[in-house]
Amino acid sequence: MSNWKLINKTYVYDGSFDGFLTIVFDSYSNKVLPQKIYSYKDYVENFLDKVLYIKTDYEKSKRVFNGIEKNICYESLYNSYNAFLSNEKDKEIHILKYLCNGFDVGPKINNMITTSYVFKVINMRRKALAECHKLKGLLRFQEIGNNLCYSSIHPDNNILEPLGHHFINRLPSMNFIIHDKIRDLCFIYNCKEYKIVDSKNLKISEISDDEKIYQDLWKIFFKTIAIKERKNSRCQMQYMPKKYWKDLIEMSN
Amino acid sequence: MDIYDKLKILADSAKYDASCSSSGSNRKNVNNGIGNGHVSGICHSWGADGRCISLLKILMTNSCMYDCKYCVNRATNSIRRATFTPQEIADLTINFYKRNYIEGLFLSSAVIKSPDYTMEMLVKTVTILRNEYNFNGYIHCKTIPGCSQELIDSLGSLVDRMSINIELPSNDSLKLLAPQKEKTGILKPMSYISNNIEQNRLIKSRFKPKFVPAGQTTQMIIGATPESDLKILKLSEGLYQKLKLKRVYYSAYVSVNNDKNLPTLESPPLLRENRLYQADWLLRFYGFKADELLNKSHPNFNHILDPKCDWALRNIDKFPIEINTANYFTLLRIPGIGIISAKKIIKARLNFLLNFDDLKKLGVVLKRAKYFITCKGKYFDKVYKFNQNFIETNLIYQERIDSNRKINFEQLSLFSNSYDNNYSYLTKEKSLLFKRLQPTKEDKIKCLTGSL
Numbered sequence: 001m002s003n004w005k006l007i008n009k010t011y012v013y014d015g016s017f018d019g020f021l022t023i024v025f026d027s028y029s030n031k032v033l034p035q036k037i038y039s040y041k042d043y044v045e046n047f048l049d050k051v052l053y054i055k056t057d058y059e060k061s062k063r064v065f066n067g068i069e070k071n072i073c074y075e076s077l078y079n080s081y082n083a084f085l086s087n088e089k090d091k092e093i094h095i096l097k098y099l100c101n102g103f104d105v106g107p108k109i110n111n112m113i114t115t116s117y118v119f120k121v122i123n124m125r126r127k128a129l130a131e132c133h134k135l136k137g138l139l140r141f142q143e144i145g146n147n148l149c150y151s152s153i154h155p156d157n158n159i160l161e162p163l164g165h166h167f168i169n170r171l172p173s174m175n176f177i178i179h180d181k182i183r184d185l186c187f188i189y190n191c192k193e194y195k196i197v198d199s200k201n202l203k204i205s206e207i208s209d210d211e212k213i214y215q216d217l218w219k220i221f222f223k224t225i226a227i228k229e230r231k232n233s234r235c236q237m238q239y240m241p242k243k244y245w246k247d248l249i250e251m252s253n
Numbered sequence: 254m255d256i257y258d259k260l261k262i263l264a265d266s267a268k269y270d271a272s273c274s275s276s277g278s279n280r281k282n283v284n285n286g287i288g289n290g291h292v293s294g295i296c297h298s299w300g301a302d303g304r305c306i307s308l309l310k311i312l313m314t315n316s317c318m319y320d321c322k323y324c325v326n327r328a329t330n331s332i333r334r335a336t337f338t339p340q341e342i343a344d345l346t347i348n349f350y351k352r353n354y355i356e357g358l359f360l361s362s363a364v365i366k367s368p369d370y371t372m373e374m375l376v377k378t379v380t381i382l383r384n385e386y387n388f389n390g391y392i393h394c395k396t397i398p399g400c401s402q403e404l405i406d407s408l409g410s411l412v413d414r415m416s417i418n419i420e421l422p423s424n425d426s427l428k429l430l431a432p433q434k435e436k437t438g439i440l441k442p443m444s445y446i447s448n449n450i451e452q453n454r455l456i457k458s459r460f461k462p463k464f465v466p467a468g469q470t471t472q473m474i475i476g477a478t479p480e481s482d483l484k485i486l487k488l489s490e491g492l493y494q495k496l497k498l499k500r501v502y503y504s505a506y507v508s509v510n511n512d513k514n515l516p517t518l519e520s521p522p523l524l525r526e527n528r529l530y531q532a533d534w535l536l537r538f539y540g541f542k543a544d545e546l547l548n549k550s551h552p553n554f555n556h557i558l559d560p561k562c563d564w565a566l567r568n569i570d571k572f573p574i575e576i577n578t579a580n581y582f583t584l585l586r587i588p589g590i591g592i593i594s595a596k597k598i599i600k601a602r603l604n605f606l607l608n609f610d611d612l613k614k615l616g617v618v619l620k621r622a623k624y625f626i627t628c629k630g631k632y633f634d635k636v637y638k639f640n641q642n643f644i645e646t647n648l649i650y651q652e653r654i655d656s657n658r659k660i661n662f663e664q665l666s667l668f669s670n671s672y673d674n675n676y677s678y679l680t681k682e683k684s685l686l687f688k689r690l691q692p693t694k695e696d697k698i699k700c701l702t703g704s705l
Contacts, residue, residue: 113601114611137297137307141352149351167353173285174351214348217260224264225310226300229507229521235303239296249354250298 001101005032010046013054015039017084020092021061023054028100037092068099073107083124085132086157094120132159136166138244141176142215143208149176150204152247160187164194215249222250254335260345262335266315266326267361269509270418270472271502275307275356275391277467278413286387288350288357290413290467295356308359308393309349313337313374317363321420321431322512323477326363330510336365339378347386357391357413358382364397372400372408379411391467396446398438405442409449414467414499417443422485426478429514443469447496468499475529476506476522477515481552486532486543493536503529528554535560538592539585557652562588565625566648569641572625573632577606589621609633621648 011034013019019039027033034052045051068077080095088094097117102109112118141149153163160180164187167176178187179202186199245251276294296305314336315326325332342360349355360378364371375394382388393414396405409415417439421427424436446469453464471492473485489501505521532554535541539561546560547553555563565572565588574587576598584595594617601607601615608628612619623633624644632639 108604111600111603113597114605114607114614119614133293133295136291137295137353137356139353143352151353169282170289171287171351172282173287210348214352217257217345218349218352218354220257220261221264221309222298222300222306224261225268225306226302226304227268227507228302230302230304230505230523232303233301236299236301239299239303239305248298 001097001104003031004100007032007034008050009034010043010049010051011037011054012043012051013037013039014056015041016056017081018058018061019054019056020084020095021064022057023092024096024099025057025060025064026054027096028103033096033100034093036090037096064099068102071106072099072102072109075110076102076107079110079121079125082128082162083121085159085162086124086128088120088124088127091124094124128157128159129162131155131157132162132166134244135159135163138240138248139163139167139178140247140249142204143211144204144206145208147173147175149174150179151176152179152181154182154243154247155180156182156243158183158185160185160196163187164189164196168194219250256341256345258333259335259337259341260311262333263312263315263337264310266363267310267312267359269325269504269507270310270359270361271304271504272393272416272470272472272500273305273307273310273359274500275393277499278391280389280391280413280463280466282389284387286389287347288388288390290389290391291356297353297355307356308391309346309355309357310359311337311342311361313342313360313362313371313378314365315363316365318366319364319431319433321434322510322514323420323430323474323506325509327510339374339381342378343381343386346382346390347388350388350390357393359393361395362397368397368399369401369404372397372404376404376408376411379408383411393467396442398434398442400442402442402445405445406449409446409465410462412465414470415446415465416470416472417446418472419488420472420474421478422473422480422488423478426480430477443471443496443498447498451497468497470498470500470502472502472504474506475503475526476518482525482529482532482554483543483547483549483552485529486536486547489533490536490543501533503533524556525554528560532560540582557649559588561586562621562648566641566645569644573627573639574625575630576612576626576628577602587622587625589618589625594618620651624648 011023013023020037023034023037036049065077068080076099080099083091083095094117098109098121101117105112109118110122113122135153135155139151139153141151144150158180160178160183164178167178168189173191175190177189179199180186184198184200186197186202188195188197240248240251274294275290275296276292278290279292280290282289294307296307298306300306312326314334315332316334316336317324317326317328320328342358346355346358350357360375362371362375365374375397379392379394382392391414392412393416394408394412396408396415396417398417405415419439420434421430427434427436446465450465450468453461473488475485485503492498492501503526505523505526506516506518507521508515508518532541532543532546535546536543541564546564551567554560558566565586571586574583576584581595581599584590584598585592590598594615597615598607598612598617601611606629607615608631609619609623612628619633624639624647626633
């Protein structure tokens with residue numbers, strides 16, 4: 001990657017993983033590195049930038065997707081996809097460098113942890129997946145109809161898809177909606193297939209009759225299970241940060 | 254009595270069981286049922302005491318026929334008694350599980366009528382969950398000592414994890430505090446279950462029936478009886494090696510009853526419990542042996558330094574360790590380097606030799622490790638002396654600075670009398686330590702022998 005050209009351009013793409021892989025394809029084939037990469041949502045127009053709008057090309061993205069697994073390794077695909085979910089500022093440029101260098105050196109790239117962008121990518125992956133794992137536990141469903149459950153979350157990273165897959169494996173015969181209130185996205189599953197849709201005006205007004213009973217039972221259980229002599233709210237807060245409390249039934253009063 | 258009261262009473266009686274892990278089972282979701290297992294386990298909430306809540310931890314009943322002195326539910330205590338029916342437990346579990354409050358069920362019970370009768374009720378509950386509701390989530394069930402082997406077999410084929418509590422770490426203590434329980438009555442079913450697990454492992458069919466896939470665990474109470482840490486740790490080591498247990502839990506004794514045979518403690522011995530857990534991890538993942546950590550002239554853990562640091566200081570001749578050449582198990586012996594750091598180091602040094610800056614980049618914490626390692630043959634900058642006294646002084650001094658930082662997180666006030674307030678056991682001890690900041694030689698020796 002040492003003989004690559006750094007060009008003074010800002011790439012803007014649609015924010016999807018496919019769009020990002022298109023950028024990887026273009027940069028790798030032309031041997032150029034852009035200065036900055038933004039998604040449409042985050043980009044604020046700037047007089048000084050030379051902007052290049054990248055159109056998502058599914059053919060190219062598919063080639064890169066298969067190429068990563070074939071020419072680098074599965075672990076790199078896993079790392080780059082999950083790092084892409086994180087909310088780090090310059091995630092795209094780090095993953096781009098990681099992948100392009102990976103195509104040159106092969107699976108060895110994952111051992112080069114002291115190289116800054118490899119370290120960043122692995123860290124971003126770790127953070128995103130750690131939050132995903134935490135929310136697998138801290139997400140709370142509310143029954144809002146017959147066999148239909150709703151849940152709202154406020155995650156830092158865009159982890160809706162891996163989170164949704166976890167619940168599809170777990171509760172395949174239940175309809176559910178997971179609402180990411182920060183990004184206004186909804187993961188909707190109807191026992192057969194799932195979809196991620198935009199949801200600006202989704203509001204839940206009713207909950208089912210049983211719901212109140214079980215919420216109360218859960219609150220009672222939560223209160224009684226703690227041993228008073230060992231009270232340690234610092235420890236509790238460390239594991240269950242306050243930013244998640246607004247979605248938790250047991251902490252919300 | 255309605256279900257709210259029952260849940261309150263029976264969760265309250267179950268809370269002293271430490272075990273709440275949901276790991277080790279990868280049970281699949283079959284026939285579009287409810288739930289699956291997650292190998293690494295998932296914590297769903299954390300209680301006010303900071304312990305994780307991952308399972309619905311309840312007793313089937315708390316009306317017990319035994320009279321163990323340390324237990325809240327003993328027959329002679331006047332507390333409210335309640336009993337769940339198997340159907341009620343199953344409904345509660347399914348509804349909590351669907352809302353993602355819990356990862357599964359932890360079912361224990363006091364002994365009602367006879368061990369066999371109690372065990373039958375447990376089996377019935379689990380059968381309803383597994384067969385009627387098609388529940389594939391995690392189930393941890395207590396085995397009642399003294400029940401028949403057929404019942405253990407049928408329960409074992411349904412649940413993920415089984416456990417029998419040893420409760421007290423020696424036979425004498427058992428006689429003193431739980432006169433109706435016997436050592437053999439506890440150890441016999443344990444070895445029966447571990448034999449069955451081993452046999453099940455030998456079957457080489459893809460369709461073999463499951464038998465306790467997440468293994469068995471046990472628990473003992475710390476601080477109610479006078480056993481030394483060495484004795485407890487030796488017992489755990491034996492359990493891990495001979496009975497192939499997955500976990501031994503230690504529970505700091507909380508005084509709930511008054512009895513002449515029981516000690517009166519102001520607060521549970523949490524620091525001691527913590528040290529035992531640290532040592533337990535060293536046994537299971539770090540390749541340490543109980544004899545290395547403690548010995549007869551040194552039967553209890555150090556109050557100030559963790560077991561690994563303590564061991565390293567007593568075996569200073571094995572250090573410093575060169576980061577770039579040491580093998581995995583030698584790396585694990587360095588204080589401050591754990592499994593994750595050791596694996597990272599091994600991976601990263603495949604490409605080039607590491608120095609201290611690289612270690613920092615990898616996220617290896619050098620607070621303690623810096624005294625015990627060399628990189629490319631060099632010591633850390635500020636470690637200009639490699640001798641035992643110097644390292645001891647620095648480690649303890651560091652410990653004091655840290656404890657000061659933790660204590661002083663409070664709003665300043667003109668009228669505060671912060672040092673007289675009721676700090677918990679641990680912080681009180683640390684605040685005392687901090688008052689005499691400069692470690693004198695005498696002080697240092699006292700710290701290390703644990704007499705404060």
